[in-house]
Amino acid sequence: MKLKKGGNNSGSGTNNKNKQKWDENFSSSNDFVHYHTSTTEGDPFWISYFRTLISSDILHKDVLPYLQKQLTLKELKSIIPIQEMILSRDSDEIIQNIMSGYMAIQIHPHDDNCLLVNIANSKFRDVGMPTMEASAIGPQVGFIEELDTNINLIRKRLPISELIVKEMSVGKLSKTRAAVLYVKGIADQENINTVIQRIKDIQYDHIQDSSYISSMIEDNSNSLFPQSIATERVDRVATGLSEGKIIIAADGSPNLIILPITFMEAFIAMEDYSYSWIISNFFRILRFFAVWISSFVTPMYVAIMTYHYELIPERLLEPLVGSRATVPFPPFLEALFLELMIEMVKEAGIRLPLKIGQSLGVVGGIVIGQAVVEAGLTSNVLLIFVGLGTLASYTSPLYKFSNTIRFIKFPVIFLAAWLGLIGVYLYFIFTMIHLLRLTSLGRPYISFYPIRKTSVQDLWVRLPFSMQKYNPKNLRPEKKKKFTGTKKNPEPVNDFYE
Template sequence: MRKNQAKSSNNIFPIKVDKLKKQMESRFENNPDLVFTIYEHQKKKIAVFYIGYLVEPEMVHNYLLKPLLTSDKTWANPDILNDIPLSTGKTKEKLQDILQNILIGEVFIYVEGEPAAVSFILSKKEKRNLTQAETESLVQGPKVAFTESIAINMNIVRWNIHSTDLVLEKIMIGERAPREVRLIYLKSIANETDVNTMRQRLKDLEIDQLEDSSVLMQYIEDSSQTIFPQFYSSELPDRFAYTVTRGRIGVLVENSPTAILAPSTFFSFFESTEDLYMRWNAGTFLRYLRFIAIIISVLLTPLYVAATTFHYEIIPTQELITIGESRAIVPFPPIFEALLLEFIIELLREAGARLPTKIGQTIGIVGGIVIGTAAVQAGITSNFLIILVALSALASFTTPNYMMGTAIRIIRFPMIILAGTLGMIGMMFGVCFLIIHLLKLSSLGRPYLSPVYPFRWEDLNKTLYRLPNSRQNKRFASYRPKDLIRYSKRKASKRKDIDE
C-alpha cells in the first residue's frame, strides 16, 4: 500500500527555489550534511543541492558549477542536459524520486520556473579492494572474490562472461532505504519461467530496507520454515559465471559481497568449482568423499548413542570391552554425554569464528585438546566418544557451502536425541523424516532432490560424479534451459594432432 502511495506522489514543479529549499530541509530534519546552495545567473535563481559526503566535491565544481555559472546562457533543462559534459543527466519531477536518488549520491540542479529538476550521478563510493575469498577457499582456480560494490561485481561478471546475451536487469528493493539489486542471466539459455518467477519475487517484495543478499534469500525462498538453504550463495565470481552459463540465474545486491544462484538442488551445495579444475576422476573422488562425510557427520554419533544404550549386540565383543572400560567411570547416560560434547564442539567453533583469526585458531586447537583431555580425566565422558564427535565435526567441515554445513551440524542434535530415546528405530525415523522433508522442498519451483527425484540419468554426471569434459556437452536438463547443448560431443572428443 505504501509503495502505491509513494508512486502516486504529485509533481512539485515548477516551484520557488526558496520553497524547495524549505521542503528539502524539512524532509532531512535540517541535516547539516544537506548542501543546498542558491545561485543567481542571468536574472534566474538556480539551486544546486546534494548530500555532501556522498559526492565528489571536485567533480561538482569542475563539471557542474563551473560551466553552469561561467556561461552566458539563460539556462533551461534541455540546455543543461546537452551542454553539461556528463552523460548521466536525467530529469526528475517527483519529490519522492529526488529524495531517493539524492541518498545514493546524485546532484540536483533546479532552475526556477522549469517543470523538473535535473540530476547527475557524481557519487563517491567507498569500496574494498579485490581480495581472496574467505568462506570458499580454493587450492586451484581463481582466488578473487566479490566485494561490497555492485558496480565492481558487475564488472567482474562481465569480465568472466564475454557475451552480448548477458542481461543485468536492475530492480530497486526497499521503500524507505532503496537498494539496487541486479537480476543476471543469459537470455538465450536461461529458462524464461525461472526468470519471470525470480523477477516477480523481487519486485513484489515490500520491505523498508534490504540488509544483505543472505537476508534477501530468506525473503524469496520457496520455504522459510526449513533449515536447508534453497538458494546457493557464493562469493566466487568463477562459480557465478559457471552457474549462469549453465542456464541458471544470478542475483547481485548492492553492499553485499555474496551472490545468489538459483535454482539450486541439494547436491549443488556439495559441489566445488575446484572439482572442475581437477581431473575428472579426482573430482569424482572428492565429491564422493563429501557425500560420505555427510553420512558420517549426521549418523556416526547417534549410532554410538543407540548402540551403547539399546543395541549392544551390534558391537563386536572386543570393541564392546574397550567401550565398557572407557565408560566405567562415566556417571552419565550416553545421550547426555554425546549432547554435552557436541555442545562443547559448537562452542569452540563459534568462539573461534568470532575471535580474531590468529587467536581463534589457537583457541580452537588448544581449547579442544585441553577440554577433551580434562573431560576424560574427570570422568565426564569416554575417550572413545571424543574420537567419534571430533570425526563427526571434521566431516561437517568438508561441505563447501557454509549455510549447508551449519544445517548438517544442527541436524545432529535431534538425531542424537532420537537415538538416545528410541534407539535404531528413532534413527530410522529421523532419516525417513529428513528424506521426506527434502522430497517436499523446491528451489524456484524446481525439485530440490533433482536429478535423483525425479530421476534423470543424464544429469547424474553433473551432480553425483563427473565425466571427462569431452563428454559433458549438455547442460543440466532438470533446469529446462532453452539451449540444452553446450557443444558438439563428436568434435570435442576428436583428436587433432599436428601430423593429421
Template sequence: MRKRRKQESSSLFPIKIDQFEKLLKSKFENNPDLSFSVYEHENKKAAVFYISYLVDLEKAEEFLLNLLLTMQKEWTNASIQNEIPLISGDATINKLEDILEKILLGTAFIYIEGEDSVVSYMMPNKEKRALTKAETESVVIGPQIAFTESLVTNLNVIRWSIRSTDLVMEKILLGKETIHEVRLIYLKSVANETDVNTMRERLKTLEVNSIDDSSVLAQYIEDSSASIFPQFYLTELPDRFAYTITQGRVGVIVENSPTAIIAPSTFLSFFESTEDLYMRWNTGSFLRILRFLSVFIAIFLTPMYVAAVTYHYEIIPSDLLISIGQSRAGVPFPPIFEALFLELMIELLREAGARLPTKVGQTIGIVGGVVVGTAAVQAGITSNILIIFITISALASFTAPSYLMGTTIRVLRFPMIILAGILGIVGIIFGICFLAIHLLKLTSLGRPYLTPIYPFQMKDLNKVLFRLPPNFQWRRFLSFQPKDTSRYDKTKAKKKKDIDE
C-alpha cells in the same frame, strides 16, 4: 508495483529557491550533510544541491560548479544541458519524490529559479574495497578473487567472466525506507523462462523496508522459510556464479553485499566445489563422493554410537565392546548426555573461534579442544572413544563447501542424538524418514530440491554425484530444462590429429 512512502506526486515547480531550500531541509530533518548552494548570474538564481558524502565532490566541482559559474549564456535548463556534458542516465526531473529518491543514490541537481524542473547528474561517491580472496569458500586451484560490496565492481567482474551480448542484467529497486539496487542476471538464450519469470515476480512483489544483504533477501524469496535447509546457494566466488549462469540458472546480486544468489539450487549442488572443475575428472569425482559420504558421517556417526551403546550392544564387535565398557566404566552419565555435552562443547569452541580475531581464534580452537577434551576424560565426564567419534563427525561437517549447508548438518546432529538416545536405531530410522519426506517435498524456485535423484534423471548424475572427462560433458543440467541443452556440438568436438599425422 510496490507501495512507497506517500509523497507529493505532482510537479511543484516553478518555486522560489528559498522556499525550495526550506522544503528540502524539512524533508531531511535539517541534515547538515545536505549541501544547498545558491548562485546568481544576470539576475538569475541557481541552486546546486546534493548530499555531500554521497557525491564525488571533485567531479561535482569540476563538471558542475566550474562550468556553471563560467557560462556566458543565460541560465536555463536547455543551456545548462548544452554546456555541461550529461552523464549516462541523467535527465530533468519535476517531481519531489523522484528528487528525494535520486539524491540518496548520489545525484547532484541544478535548479534554475523559474524553470519547471531540475537537471540531475549522477556522480556517486561509492566506497569499495579491493578484490581479495574468498573467506568462506576457500579454493586452492582456480581464480582467487571474490565479490565485494560494490555493485559496479561485481557487475564488472561478471562481465569479464561472461563476455556475451546475450547476458541480461535486469535492474530492480527494493525497499521502502532504504532503497537498494538488485540485479537479476541470466543468459537469455539458455535460462528457462519459467525460472526467470518466477524470480522476477518474487523480487518485484517483495514489500520490505530494507534489504541488508543478499542472504536476507534469499530468506524472503525462498520457497519454504520454515525449512532448515537453504534453498538458494549463496556464493562469493565470481567463477562459480559465472559457471552456473552459463549452465542456465538465474543469479541475483544485491548492492552492498559481497555474496550472490544462485537459483534454482539442489541439495546435491551444495556439495559441489569449483575445484572439482579445475582438477582431473577422476580426482574431482573422488573428492565429490567423499563430501557426500561426509554428510552421512557427520549426521549419523554419533547417533549410531549412542543407539548402540544404549540399546543395541549385540551389533558391536566383542573386542570393541570391551574397550567401550572400560572407557565408560567411570562415566556417571548415560551416552545421550555425554554425546550432547561434547557436541555442545565443539560448537562453543567453533563459535568462539569464529568470533575472535583470527590468530586468537585459532589458538582458542586448538588449545581449547585439547585441554577441555583431556580434562573431561580425566574427570570422568566422558570417554575416550566418544571423543574420537565426535571429532570425526565434526571434521566431516566442515567438508561442505557451503557454510550454510555445513551449519545445517551440524544442527541436525542434535535431534538425531536425542532420537537415538530415546528410541535407539528405531529413532534414527524415524529421523531418516522425516528428513527424506521433508527433502522430497522441498523445492527451490519451484524445482524439486532432490533432483536429479527425484525425479530421477540419469543423464544429470554425472554432473552432481561424480564427473566424467570434459569431452563427455557436452550437455547442460537437463533437470532445470534450459532452452539450449547443449554446451557444444559433440560431433565437432572430436580429438583432432596432430599436424604431422
C-alpha cells in the same frame, strides 16, 4: 554558502507541495548542502546535494567550472562531462536520486525543473579473494559489496549480449538495488518470471544483504536446507548462468544468490573442474559421505551404546566400554555435552577477532577436550567421533549448508536416546521425505528423484568435459546442449602408435 530553509509561498501545484516536503526533510540534516553558485543574487544555478554522499573531487573538477555562465539546464546537460545526468521535474525521482549521490542543479531555488548529475562517491574495498569459499587453484576473485563491480566481474566472464541484467529496488526504507541476472535463450522464462515476481512482491523495510532476499523468496522458508546458493565466487556464478540458472545480486552484499539448485550442488566445489575428473569424483563422493558421517555418527554412538551394544563385536566392545568405564553419564548426556561444547568453541571462534579466535580454538579444542576426557566426563572414543563429525561437516563447500548439517544431528541424538536405531532411521526417513518435498523455484530439490540423465554427467559425479553434453535438465534450459563437439582429440587410426 547559504543554507536554504524550506520553500515558502513560491510556485504552485502538487509538485511544489512535494518539494516543500523534501526541502524540509533535507535541510534538517546537517550534511545537506543547498547554495547559490555565484556571488550575485540574480545569477542562475542553485545546487543541492548531500555532502556525505558525493565526491567533492568530481564536483569541483567536472561540475562547478561549468556553472559560471548563464545557460539553460539543457545546454548545461550537454557540456558537463559526466555520463549520468537526468533532467527531471518529478519530485520523487529527484529525492531518490539525491539520496543516492546525485546533485540537483536548479536555475531558481524553487524551480520544478532539476538537472540531476551523478557525482556519487563510490569508495568500496577492492576486489579480493573469496574468503569463505577458498580454493587452492582456480580463479581467486571474490565479489564485493558494490553491485556494479560485481556485475562488471560477471560480464567480463560472459561477454555476450544475451546476459540480461534486470534491476529493481527492494525494501521500503533501504531502497536496495537488486539485480536479476540470466542468460537469455538458456534460462527458462518461467523461472525468470517467478524470480522477478517474487522479488517485486517483497514488502519489507530494509534489505541488508542478498540473504534477506533469498530467504524471502525461497519456496519453503521453514526448511533447514538452503534452497539457493549464496556464493562469493565469480566462477560459480558464471557457470550457473551459462547452465541456465538465475542469479540475484543485491547492492551491499558480496554474496550472490544462485537459483534454482538441487541438494547435490552443496557438494560441488569449483575446484572440482580444475582437477582430473577421476580425482574430483573422489573428492565429491568423499564430501557426500562426510555429510552423512557428520550427521549420523554421534547419534549412532548414542543408539548403540544405549541399546544395541550387541552390534559391536566383543573385541571392539572392550575398548569402547573401557573408555566409558569412568564416565558417570548415560551416552546421551555425554554426547550432547560434547557436541554442545564443540558448537560453543566454533561459535566463539567466529565471533572473536581472528587472532584471538585462533588461540581460543586451541584452548577450546585441545585443552578442554583433553581435560574433559582426563576428568572422566566423556570417553575418548566419543571425542574422536565428535571431532570426526565436526571435521566432516566442514567439507561442504557451502558454509550455509555445513551449518545445516551441524544442526540436524541434535534432534537425532534425542531420538537415538529414546528409540535407538529405530529412532535414527525414523529421522532418516523424515529427512528424506522432507528433501523429496522440497522444491527450489518449483523444481525438485532432491537430485536423484526423478532420475535425470544430466545428473550423471555433472552432479552426482563429474564426467570428463567431453561427456558433459547437456545443460542440467531440472532447470528446464531452453538451450539443451552445452557441448557440441564430437570427441576431444582425434585418435590415431592405428593403436600402439605404429
